[in-house]
Amino acid sequence: KNQVEQSPQSLIILEGKNCTLQCNYTVSPFSNLRWYKQDTGRGPVSLTIMTFSENTKSNGRYTATLDADTKQSSLHITASQLSDSASYICVVSNQAGTALIFGKGTTLSVSS
Amino acid sequence: SQTIHQWPATLVQPVGSPLSLECTVEGTSNPNLYWYRQAAGRGLQLLFYSVGIGQISSEVPQNLSASRPQDRQFILSSKKLLLSDSGFYLCAWIGAREEGYTFGSGTRLTVV
Numbered sequence: 001k002n003q004v005e006q007s008p009q010s011l012i013i014l015e016g017k018n019c020t021l022q023c024n025y026t027v028s029p030f031s032n033l034r035w036y037k038q039d040t041g042r043g044p045v046s047l048t049i050m051t052f053s054e055n056t057k058s059n060g061r062y063t064a065t066l067d068a069d070t071k072q073s074s075l076h077i078t079a080s081q082l083s084d085s086a087s088y089i090c091v092v093s094n095q096a097g098t099a100l101i102f103g104k105g106t107t108l109s110v111s112s
Numbered sequence: 113s114q115t116i117h118q119w120p121a122t123l124v125q126p127v128g129s130p131l132s133l134e135c136t137v138e139g140t141s142n143p144n145l146y147w148y149r150q151a152a153g154r155g156l157q158l159l160f161y162s163v164g165i166g167q168i169s170s171e172v173p174q175n176l177s178a179s180r181p182q183d184r185q186f187i188l189s190s191k192k193l194l195l196s197d198s199g200f201y202l203c204a205w206i207g208a209r210e211e212g213y214t215f216g217s218g219t220r221l222t223v224v
Contacts, residue, residue, distance in 0.1 A: 034212050043118075043202050043215030089156070091213070100213070104155035
């Protein structure tokens with residue numbers, strides 16, 4: 001069964017600290033993995049997209065990693081800011097592009 | 113540039129009343145369009161998707177229906193809302209497969 005599991009479910013950190021969010025998937029055959037940021041009451045916005053051959057991709061203070069062998073991805077946020085408070089959603093696509101499996105997201109709260 | 117518009121942003125409707133949520137896309141033609149629902153504490157649930165005018169696929173049997181009267185217009189409807197229809201509804205489109213989803217800003221529906 002195609003599944004995407006994210007952890008932790010929620011996370012609270014102090015401003016300026018780093019954090020890492022995890023995404024494990026069982027989608028097969030795998031095509032790509034995306035991380036989205038969703039602010040409260042808004043639609044998700046794409047942060048990164050990673051294909052099978054990519055191990056690391058950065059977007060500013062966001063760095064995503066992918067281990068296709070263990071089927072794990074992480075999103076590392078450096079020097080967190082209050083505006084990073086949001087839900088982060090991992091989405092995995094199969095090769096045909098016909099199925100996009102969404103994780104339930106990790107809710108990050110950055111406090112001052 | 114491609115943009116997606118979704119309205120209204122918030123909606124409070126009584127049980128048994130009808131529903132119509134509209135989504136339009138600009139800057140592209142023949143997009144694949146999607147309706148998702150996001151309930152509190154849960155992931156995104158695919159409701160309907162459409163690959164062209166008049167072509168609707170339903171993922172989850174429920175009290176809702178969708179229509180695509182024009183190439184860049186996707187409508188989510190209900191004849192009689194239930195309390196369980198409350199949630200955050202997102203319209204999305206996908207261009208080239210590697211681009212991923214572009215989401216609308218969402219509609220917060222509260223059925224009272």
